[in-house]
Amino acid sequence: MRSERPPNLFAFLAAVGVAFFVLPLVGLLYRAPWETALGDLTTPEALTALRLSFVVSLAATALALLLGVPLAWVYARVAFRGRDIVRALTTLPMILPPVVGGVALLFAFGRRGLFGQALDTMFGIRLPFTTAGAILAATFVAMPFLVLTVEAGLRSMDRRYEDAARTLGASRWLVFRRVTLPLIAPSVFAGAVLCWARALGEFGATITFAGNLPGTTQTLPLAVYIALETRPEVAIMLSLVLLAVSLAILVAMRDRYLRAF
Amino acid sequence: MRGATALGLVATLVLGACATSPSSSPTPITSSAPLVGSITVFAGSSLTDAFKNAGTEITKTNPDARFTFNFGSSSTLATQITNGAPADVFASADDANMQKIVDAKLTDGAAAPFVSNRLQIAVAPGNPRRIAGLTDLARPDVVLVLAAPTVPAGKYALEALTKAGVAAKPVSQEVDVRAVLNKVSLGEADAGIVYVTDVRSAPGRVTGVDIPEQQQVIARYPIAVVTDSKNTRLARGFVDYLLSPAGQSVLAEFGFSKP
Numbered sequence: 001m002r003s004e005r006p007p008n009l010f011a012f013l014a015a016v017g018v019a020f021f022v023l024p025l026v027g028l029l030y031r032a033p034w035e036t037a038l039g040d041l042t043t044p045e046a047l048t049a050l051r052l053s054f055v056v057s058l059a060a061t062a063l064a065l066l067l068g069v070p071l072a073w074v075y076a077r078v079a080f081r082g083r084d085i086v087r088a089l090t091t092l093p094m095i096l097p098p099v100v101g102g103v104a105l106l107f108a109f110g111r112r113g114l115f116g117q118a119l120d121t122m123f124g125i126r127l128p129f130t131t132a133g134a135i136l137a138a139t140f141v142a143m144p145f146l147v148l149t150v151e152a153g154l155r156s157m158d159r160r161y162e163d164a165a166r167t168l169g170a171s172r173w174l175v176f177r178r179v180t181l182p183l184i185a186p187s188v189f190a191g192a193v194l195c196w197a198r199a200l201g202e203f204g205a206t207i208t209f210a211g212n213l214p215g216t217t218q219t220l221p222l223a224v225y226i227a228l229e230t231r232p233e234v235a236i237m238l239s240l241v242l243l244a245v246s247l248a249i250l251v252a253m254r255d256r257y258l259r260a261f
Numbered sequence: 262m263r264g265a266t267a268l269g270l271v272a273t274l275v276l277g278a279c280a281t282s283p284s285s286s287p288t289p290i291t292s293s294a295p296l297v298g299s300i301t302v303f304a305g306s307s308l309t310d311a312f313k314n315a316g317t318e319i320t321k322t323n324p325d326a327r328f329t330f331n332f333g334s335s336s337t338l339a340t341q342i343t344n345g346a347p348a349d350v351f352a353s354a355d356d357a358n359m360q361k362i363v364d365a366k367l368t369d370g371a372a373a374p375f376v377s378n379r380l381q382i383a384v385a386p387g388n389p390r391r392i393a394g395l396t397d398l399a400r401p402d403v404v405l406v407l408a409a410p411t412v413p414a415g416k417y418a419l420e421a422l423t424k425a426g427v428a429a430k431p432v433s434q435e436v437d438v439r440a441v442l443n444k445v446s447l448g449e450a451d452a453g454i455v456y457v458t459d460v461r462s463a464p465g466r467v468t469g470v471d472i473p474e475q476q477q478v479i480a481r482y483p484i485a486v487v488t489d490s491k492n493t494r495l496a497r498g499f500v501d502y503l504l505s506p507a508g509q510s511v512l513a514e515f516g517f518s519k520p
Contacts, residue, residue, distance in 0.1 A: 106447060106449065110447065110448070110449050111448055111449050112447065112448035112449070128449045129404070129406075129432035129433050129449070129450075207436065210433075211432060211433025211434075211435065211444070212409065212433050212435060212436065213431070213432060213433050213434055214434075217433065218434075225436070226411055226434075226436075228337075228340055229334075229336040229337060229339070229340050229411045230336070230411045232340075
């Protein structure tokens, strides 16, 4: 990359832009109760929320990988009518207010929902107020990050390797496993990490669809919201944990993996 | 009846301000000139319908008065105000959260109790689960939702359950009392402990099951004008209207009791 000196106006506006993002973080750091940090983070409610968030975000990422990689493959390789519309539908949660997603999930998978009712009467499965419901909510908002990243990886890879393997007699499944997957591994990894980070921060859809109960559905962001009113120091420390994790992910990924966007 | 309420408003506002104002306001209302300008009222979510209606009533005789409402759990609102949110009036569903504002020296004058409320169990219309009282909330087949213990309605609900000696486990601790009501009216929960006024606000969507007197918890709501209000006159006018007979009868229509 060639570096040059920015025009004064650009330098100034860019600095204001940076300050806009950095100042809230400074505020958080300024208010952080460093003396009691460890004690605040190891309170039972904080530990419970940390543990649950870990489980929910990882399960959501696993579910997103299982469904999202094949979906990305279909988007990248199959030309079908209405592909753009279908892709838009599955990307919607990225820009949709998560609360709206939560309400939509309730009407679909709630106890009185379109499919939730059948799930309840036929299998006795109820998703609202369960950890499974929280995982579903997190997957709903986070999976598009994985799908878009993996699709971009598939589109930019050199397909001649696949063709060569096919002419040598490899089955489609073998080609996918031994040729395609290793080639797009960086995209899959980047997509999974982004998806995980988004799942970790999920609030609106979770509280609307899954509710808020410590140990079952009260993930880190929900615990922050509740603690803000009674134990602000715990809320600040939990916020800093989320912040540190997210920042670490973005710095670690840099341009290397984020080229997909 | 509404017509009479509206007609008597100007008179009550003036009289109310002079005679029954609960505190010594730095800028008392001395003229009968109509209230003008706009204020933001922060109020517990149980006050949603009653306050919107009170705002409409005041605007009938004071067409240039504008009210913006911010409804939420009283604890969230108290946190927002102590962190500098631009509120002109704060109405809390309990004393504890009002006290946070008082302690932060953010109230203009003393906080006055203006209304009280009682608890009720909200169930699906027609009560299909046959929930007769608090004891039934501990039944394993009953999906129970409460407000979070940090929220006044959640705190009151726990008090009532303790009085009744019931160890009920909620499946969710919702962020405010209206969220509890919604979970019941959506059919996701079988029962929730809310205020009488919440059940009344959702006719046909939920049915209320009474809680007997000895297990009942009375919620007393204080209201105060916030220091640094840009329009103390209108803020004071809103509070005085609620304390006036006209305001009290609007609140009573929504199921609230006298303080």
